[in-house]
Amino acid sequence: MARDPLDLxxxxxxxxxxxxxxxxxxxxxxxxxxxxxxxxxxxxxxDAALYKCLHRLERxxxxxxxxxxxxxxxxxxxxxxxxxxxxxLRAETNAWRKYVSAVGKVLEPAR
Amino acid sequence: MPVPRxxxxxxxxxxxxxxxELDDEFQFxxxxxxxxxxRLGHSPDRARAQALAEFGDINDARRFCRAEDEERxxxxxxxxxxxxxxxxxxxxxxxLRRQPGFALSIVLTLGAAIGIAASAYGIVHAYxxxxxxxxxxxxxxxxxPEAAEGRMPNPERLGxxxxxxxxxxxxxxxxxxxxxxTIAGTDRTESVRGAWVSAAYFTxxxxxxxxxxVFEPAEHAGNGSAVILSDALWARLxxxxxxxxxxxxxxxxxxxxxxxxxVTVVGILPADSWHVDGFTDLLRPMKPGPQYPMMARLEPxxxxxxxxxxxxxxxxxxxxxxxxxxxxxxxxxxxxxxxGVRTTLVAxxxxxxxLLLIAGANIAGAKTARAxxxxxxxxxxxxxxxxxxxxxxxxxxxDLLVAGVAGLLGAVLAGGCLASIGALVGExxxxxVPGGGGRxxxxxxxxxLIAAAGAMIxxxxxxxPALLLTRRAAAADAIGDGLGGVRGGAGGAVPPVLRWGLIxxxxxxxxxxxxxxxxxxxxxxxxxxxxxGFDERQVVQGLLFLPPARYLDDNATRRGxxxxxxxAAAAPGIRATAxxxxxxxxxxxLPPARVTSDAGVEEQPAAExxxxxxxxxxxxxxxxxxxxxxxxxxxxxxxxxxxxxxxxQQLWPGQAAIGRRLRTAEDSVWRxxxxxxxxxxxPVEAAPSGELYxxxxxxxxxxxxxxxxxxxxxxxxxxxxxxxxxxTDDALGLGNVATLGDLASRLTxxxxxxxxxxSIFALLALGLAMLGLYASLxxxxxxxxxxxxxxxxxxxxxxxxCRLVAREGAVxxxxxxxxxxxxxxxxxxxxxxxxxxxxPTDPATYAAIVALLGGSALVAAIAPLRQASKVNPVxxxxxx
Numbered sequence: 008m009a010r011d012p013l014d015l016x017x018x019x020x021x022x023x024x025x026x027x028x029x030x031x032x033x034x035x036x037x038x039x040x041x042x043x044x045x046x047x048x049x050x051x052x053x054d055a056a057l058y059k060c061l062h063r064l065e066r067x068x069x070x071x072x073x074x075x076x077x078x079x080x081x082x083x084x085x086x087x088x089x090x091x092x093x094x095x096l097r098a099e100t101n102a103w104r105k106y107v108s109a110v111g112k113v114l115e116p117a118r
Numbered sequence: 119m120p121v122p123r124x125x126x127x128x129x130x131x132x133x134x135x136x137x138x139e140l141d142d143e144f145q146f147x148x149x150x151x152x153x154x155x156x157r158l159g160h161s162p163d164r165a166r167a168q169a170l171a172e173f174g175d176i177n178d179a180r181r182f183c184r185a186e187d188e189e190r191x192x193x194x195x196x197x198x199x200x201x202x203x204x205x206x207x208x209x210x211x212x213x214l215r216r217q218p219g220f221a222l223s224i225v226l227t228l229g230a231a232i233g234i235a236a237s238a239y240g241i242v243h244a245y246x247x248x249x250x251x252x253x254x255x256x257x258x259x260x261x262x263p264e265a266a267e268g269r270m271p272n273p274e275r276l277g278x279x280x281x282x283x284x285x286x287x288x289x290x291x292x293x294x295x296x297x298x299x300t301i302a303g304t305d306r307t308e309s310v311r312g313a314w315v316s317a318a319y320f321t322x323x324x325x326x327x328x329x330x331x332v333f334e335p336a337e338h339a340g341n342g343s344a345v346i347l348s349d350a351l352w353a354r355l356x357x358x359x360x361x362x363x364x365x366x367x368x369x370x371x372x373x374x375x376x377x378x379x380x381v382t383v384v385g386i387l388p389a390d391s392w393h394v395d396g397f398t399d400l401l402r403p404m405k406p407g408p409q410y411p412m413m414a415r416l417e418p419x420x421x422x423x424x425x426x427x428x429x430x431x432x433x434x435x436x437x438x439x440x441x442x443x444x445x446x447x448x449x450x451x452x453x454x455x456x457x458g459v460r461t462t463l464v465a466x467x468x469x470x471x472x473l474l475l476i477a478g479a480n481i482a483g484a485k486t487a488r489a490x491x492x493x494x495x496x497x498x499x500x501x502x503x504x505x506x507x508x509x510x511x512x513x514x515x516x517d518l519l520v521a522g523v524a525g526l527l528g529a530v531l532a533g534g535c536l537a538s539i540g541a542l543v544g545e546x547x548x549x550x551v552p553g554g555g556g557r558x559x560x561x562x563x564x565x566x567l568i569a570a571a572g573a574m575i576x577x578x579x580x581x582x583p584a585l586l587l588t589r590r591a592a593a594a595d596a597i598g599d600g601l602g603g604v605r606g607g608a609g610g611a612v613p614p615v616l617r618w619g620l621i622x623x624x625x626x627x628x629x630x631x632x633x634x635x636x637x638x639x640x641x642x643x644x645x646x647x648x649x650x651g652f653d654e655r656q657v658v659q660g661l662l663f664l665p666p667a668r669y670l671d672d673n674a675t676r677r678g679x680x681x682x683x684x685x686a687a688a689a690p691g692i693r694a695t696a697x698x699x700x701x702x703x704x705x706x707x708l709p710p711a712r713v714t715s716d717a718g719v720e721e722q723p724a725a726e727x728x729x730x731x732x733x734x735x736x737x738x739x740x741x742x743x744x745x746x747x748x749x750x751x752x753x754x755x756x757x758x759x760x761x762x763x764x765x766x767q768q769l770w771p772g773q774a775a776i777g778r779r780l781r782t783a784e785d786s787v788w789r790x791x792x793x794x795x796x797x798x799x800x801p802v803e804a805a806p807s808g809e810l811y812x813x814x815x816x817x818x819x820x821x822x823x824x825x826x827x828x829x830x831x832x833x834x835x836x837x838x839x840x841x842x843x844x845x846t847d848d849a850l851g852l853g854n855v856a857t858l859g860d861l862a863s864r865l866t867x868x869x870x871x872x873x874x875x876x877s878i879f880a881l882l883a884l885g886l887a888m889l890g891l892y893a894s895l896x897x898x899x900x901x902x903x904x905x906x907x908x909x910x911x912x913x914x915x916x917x918x919x920c921r922l923v924a925r926e927g928a929v930x931x932x933x934x935x936x937x938x939x940x941x942x943x944x945x946x947x948x949x950x951x952x953x954x955x956x957x958p959t960d961p962a963t964y965a966a967i968v969a970l971l972g973g974s975a976l977v978a979a980i981a982p983l984r985q986a987s988k989v990n991p992v993x994x995x996x997x998x
Contacts, residue, residue, distance in 0.1 A: 034146070034147075035143065035146075035147050036146065036147045036150040036151065039147075053172075053173075053174040054147060054151075054172060054173040054174055054179075055173055055174030055175050055176060055178060055179035056174065056179075058143070058144065058147075058179050058183055059179050059182045059183060059186075061183075062182070062183040062186040062187060063182075063186050065186070065187075065190060066186045066187070066189050066190040066193070074139075081146065081149075082142070082146070083143075083146045084139075084142075084143045084146070
């Protein structure tokens with residue numbers, strides 16, 4: 008691997024998963040691929056952590072899992088956002104943006 | 119957690135996940151990754167291995183996910199249950215709104231019964247359960263002399279004991295001497311009750327004055343020129359002025375006139391201070407020196423029995439020879455304080471419990487009857503696959519809803535009742551509520567508990583009908599029956615045994631309450647009818663003490679008493695006065711005298727009184743033969759005595775007593791009987807004991823009750839009596855002034871209260887039982903309409919129709935009566951100590967009650983029988 012992927016900030020995995028599920032439902036492997044692809048491999052998630060997060064989010068009622076069939080006709084567990092998950096995603100995204108811009112302001116060289 | 123809304127809106131399937139499926143999910147991931155790696159050129163084995171390595175700690179992930187899934191399932195089940203509960207509640211409310219009368223009747227019946235039971239329990243709680251308002255009050259004991267009947271040693275023997283040894287047994291002991299005081303406030307003077315208390319008063323009770331300090335040793339030793347006031351008295355006389363501490367005020371004692379009158383206020387008692395002997399208005403310091411310990415605090419870790427053993431070991435040898443049965447018993451202060459009311463309280467709470475049971479049985483009966491209407495609905499639901507538990511839950515939610523409202527009503531009733539009857543309860547029971555009437559009121563926690571307990575009890579009575587309704591065995595029959603409309607058969611949804619049992623129970627419990635009320639009613643009648651032997655109306659009594667400092671010898675005492683008597687008799691509103699000891703209503707209990715006669719009868723116990731010449735006139739005690747005492751029965755004259763009729767019979771059976779001679783064990787003088795007086799007895803005394811009267815002139819006493827027959831208002835006459843005493847000698851005061859009538863009715867108040875309460879309970883129970891019987895018979899008539907119609911159609915007459923319906927009811931009532939009689943006979947022994955003039959098995963009372971209950975049952979049966987007689991066969995048979 009060209010370089011080590013960045014370690015994920017605590018809590019940001021939730022945000023990434025919720026965001027991945029926004030367009031349509033997806034299985035765990037799909038989510039993992041989606042995140043790697045969108046970040047150009049900068050963020051890579053340990054699969055075990057991903058599944059732990061998925062089952063926790065399901066328990067929290069933010070996503071709902073159900074068995075379905077993939078394009079290749081394989082049985083897989085698909086997750087989709089619940090309305091509560093959508094609300095949480097909006098709130099978390101805003102919080103994240105504020106956080107990033109605040110950190111950005113600190114890091115900018117003083118003029 | 120509530121059901122997530124989307125699940126209900128979109129009906130997303132809730133997906134279970136079992137352990138195998140979790141592995142499926144992981145395997146899918148690994149397979150996909152391995153396939154992608156293969157496409158990049160890895161060999162299948164290597165791809166598989168790398169996928170597994172990339173996955174991370176798969177065991178940890180499995181554990182974590184499994185825990186999360188299980189948690190999610192639990193949440194789901196809980197929210198499903200809550201959702202069902204919500205649904206049940208809505209259904210229940212809708213059902214109740216359809217039949218508000220039924221729900222209301224249950225709420226009122228059950229609510230009233232719970233309120234009564236909770237009030238009764240609240241009273242018992244305040245007296246018997248809740249500790250007295252002293253720290254570690256369970257370590258407080260009272261020292262009580264105890265001996266076999268008639269074996270109590272003379273008071274002088276008790277006087278020989280040096281009680282300083284008590285300090286070696288207890289952590290601390292206290293003595294007090296109740297007294298009346300006249301206290302001058304800023305703008306008025308008031309007569310109050312108070313006490314002289316020994317130095318350890320506050321140590322033993324574990325209390326402190328709220329303001330100021332306790333008495334100092336010098337104040338006990340000197341002439342007692344200090345006083346501690348109650349919060350109420352401080353408020354009444356000094357408007358809570360804190361500067362009263364250290365100020366000198368005028369406080370006159372009625373009984374200890376040799377002590378200071380101008381005294382310094384050193385402290386104020388806490389507002390909630392309370393004392394078992396009732397005095398709380400003011401305290402003065404008692405003279406030092408060992409005193410009879412009235413109350414003691416046990417050392418930590420020392421048991422009551424060990425302390426008792428040790429005390430008797432130290433004290434009994436000091437008394438010389440006493441009867442072997444004599445000892446000092448240690449009794450818990452609370453136990454002693456509530457001794458007199460315990461039976462009454464048990465009867466009260468027992469009666470209330472019976473009433474609650476009757477109300478419960480009544481409700482269960484009503485529910486059972488109504489269950490017929492719901493049978494079809496419930497059995498259809500069962501047939502369609504609802505689980506029995508689910509249907510039971512629905513029924514229980516309904517019961518709990520109604521019972522919950524009833525419980526709330528009961529708690530409100532009990533709360534309001536107990537908060538307002540504190541003073542009344544104490545007065546009626548003759549023993550104040552421990553800690554004061556205000557302590558009867560229940561806190562919100564206790565009220566919530568009552569409401570909850572009431573709801574549970576109420577729901578429990580609904581459980582049996584609910585269980586029976588959901589029995590699967592009954593299903594097919596019931597559906598056909600319910601859907602097909604009225605069909606024959608008296609049984610129906612519920613086995614008749616249940617309905618019968620409920621009726622029998624109601625009749626039996628009602629009979630028991632009626633028996634209790636009847637026996638107490640007879641007691642009240644007997645008390646009212648039994649002559650006391652003296653006329654207690656219009657007699658005022660006060661305690662008089664002639665201090666040795668002013669009345670040096672017997673002659674001075676005789677003279678003083680005569681002067682007081684004549685001065686008082688001349689006062690307005692007073693017709694005659696006399697002195698006597700003890701008091702006619704025996705507030706003072708003395709050991710019986712043992713009388714020996716010239717005819718050879720030895721040691722006959724008799725109640726001895728010392729009385730002045732007008733005693734018999736003032737109390738209107740008839741002198742049956744001979745004469746009353748006169749002024750001439752003095753020191754130098756012939757020693758004389760008067761006996762009551764009973765004592766005369768005991769000493770000289772069948773002979774005239776006048777002129778015969780007797781002597782008492784304490785007094786070697788032979789006395790000649792000059793008169794025979796009518797018998798007197800105490801208000802609630804089974805049999806009168808013989809009375810022996812000695813003339814005051816020949817046995818002068820310093821402590822004596824002044825008795826006055828008054829005309830007009832006794833309260834005004836009492837004031838005149840007090841004034842007359844002070845006029846004779848301004849150092850004297852009259853204590854514990856009361857009318858004999860009031861004292862007598864206080865003695866019988868407990869019986870009256872129990873009779874009243876049990877009568878109310880019994881009437882309520884009778885009403886409920888009649889309702890229950892009515893409902894049951896009406897149910898039978900409704901069930902058997904078709905049968906009755908057929909019988910009428912084939913020629914049965916009215917009488918045989920009525921017999922058909924009434925037979926069941928008559929048998930049930932008879933069984934209930936029999937059961938109630940058996941239970942009553944086995945339980946009324948408990949009431950024995952409260953009964954007077956009637957035995958617990960009085961046949962007349964039982965007969966009257968059986969007749970009353972039987973008659974009431976007949977009345978209850980009238981309406982259903984009329985219904986049955988009006989059955990129109992044509993209509994009924996056509997409607998089928």
